[in-house]
């Protein structure tokens with residue numbers, strides 16, 4: 001426990017009304033996307049096969065194995081199954097004839113403050129926790145921005161990722177109680193995430209109804225922090241259930257570090273781009289992300305705008321993709337051979353370009369070229385940018401202007 005004086009010495013931006021606090025020097029912050037991508041990359045490097053867009057719809061037993069069907073008609077077989085389907089773990093459990101339970105989404109809204117925000121603490125600042133949550137925090141992120149939030153509200157809809165003005169005001173007011181200099185003008189985007197709640201705790205265990213089926217459900221906060229320990233625990237459950245695990249002698253967990261333009265000095269960037277021109281082409285100016293990094297992300301399997309964003313940070317800065325999204329779409333089309341109508345925000349039906357406008361823009365461009373204007377210049381850029389659907393609503397009508405939907409935390413523009 002620390003006195004008021006010690007608290008203000010540790011965090012000078014704290015309110016002078018602070019009366020004291022608990023200091024936990026072992027607390028830390030991770031960049032969640034980088035954490036998850038690194039684990040996936042490491043697993044794949046060591047032989048794991050990753051199937052994406054594989055939505056489990058049904059399962060049956062055959063010859064001592066599970067045959068698992070995806071909604072698109074693909075089928076795979078597995079000897080053991082771990083149900084870690086987040087918000088949909090109850091539906092997956094039902095598909096395997098395992099335990100019946102209901103996941104209730106508990107929404108948490110967050111607001112992101114620009115890197116230039118003056119009120120950036122050095123550590124995560126918590127209020128005194130409440131009965132339902134750890135309270136709304138002020139979090140300096142690894143990348144230099146500041147997160148404030150989250151709220152904790154039970155909702156019925158597993159797709160309700162809307163954020164609201166009322167909650168923004170609540171979060172701002174709570175954050176300012178701790179750090180008075182936090183300003184609304186620093187807010188660059190909003191997020192909502194849904195915690196998969198079932199009772200008050202994680203639900204982890206071997207199924208008593210479905211053979212060789214492990215439930216890893218209701219992994220609400222702090223599921224990310226707990227994930228390495230959960231992994232160890234589930235490994236032991238699988239071993240207890242008869243799975244034989246042998247460590248690979250050539251197992252190499254380390255993944256290659258990608259060279260990032262933003263980590264280089266201007267001199268280093270100049271030198272790097274002399275050898276690889278694509279490093280000299282800065283696509284996202286807010287976060288200083290080069291074309292080389294975008295291409296690397298695409299070639300390593302990230303084929304959606306959100307996938308590229310999470311791995312490179314392009315579209316995550318102050319303009320939230322306003323200037324770079326159309327450039328990323330063009331690189332994505334060039335690298336993958338995708339048609340414009342196949343580009344999505346986060347897979348599935350989340351298309352970002354609409355046909356009629358695109359064709360009009362294409363016609364305009366051809367006319368322009370026909371008149372001797374050979375270069376893709378501002379006209380093209382403006383034409384294509386106008387094709388982007390309302391990114392806040394994902395183009396879905398009738399939703400709150402802040403509505404958003406990709407998995408977990410999804411960025412959204414604050415009006």
Ligand SMILES: Cc1cc2nc3c(=O)[nH]c(=O)nc-3n(C[C@H](O)[C@H](O)[C@H](O)COP(=O)(O)OP(=O)(O)OC[C@H]3O[C@@H](n4cnc5c(N)ncnc54)[C@H](O)[C@@H]3O)c2cc1C
Nearest residue numbers: 055056085086088108193194195219220221222223224225
């Ligand atoms: C607002 C908020 C704040 C949080 N704060 C913290 C924090 O400070 N610290 C912390 O440690 N944790 C925090 N968490 C919790 C953390 O984010 C979760 O615990 C973690 O993401 C859960 O991981 P998971 O793998 O169980 O589920 P998810 O990350 O939701 O993954 C589930 C996966 O299953 C897939 N899936 C679903 N249905 C199917 C299907 N039918 N077929 C195939 N795949 C399917 C989904 O597409 C998804 O990829 C927070 C969460 C929220 C929402």
